[in-house]
Amino acid sequence: MFVVREEQCVQCGAIFTISLEEFIYKLDNGMKLPKRCKECRRKNRAVENPYHGIYQIMHQYPATKGHRHQVHGGTL
Numbered sequence: 001m002f003v004v005r006e007e008q009c010v011q012c013g014a015i016f017t018i019s020l021e022e023f024i025y026k027l028d029n030g031m032k033l034p035k036r037c038k039e040c041r042r043k044n045r046a047v048e049n050p051y052h053g054i055y056q057i058m059h060q061y062p063a064t065k066g067h068r069h070q071v072h073g074g075t076l
């Protein structure tokens, strides 16, 4: 596994790595790189899931101006 980045989890403070595979997958899908370790993301998923659809819509139409083009990851 080729590690591209090391990040600190904003939730538990643990250092986690982002693999090249994951990095490319996120870019290809216009997603942001994760801010939480896999363990926290797994825990959060069960909690956030009922609101996931709403969260996505909020994300696509941010209240602030001028960020619409970043939604699909056009910028690096």
Ligand SMILES: [Zn+2]
Binding pocket: 009, 010, 011, 012, 013, 014, 036, 037, 038, 039, 040, 041
């Ligand atoms: Zn964590």
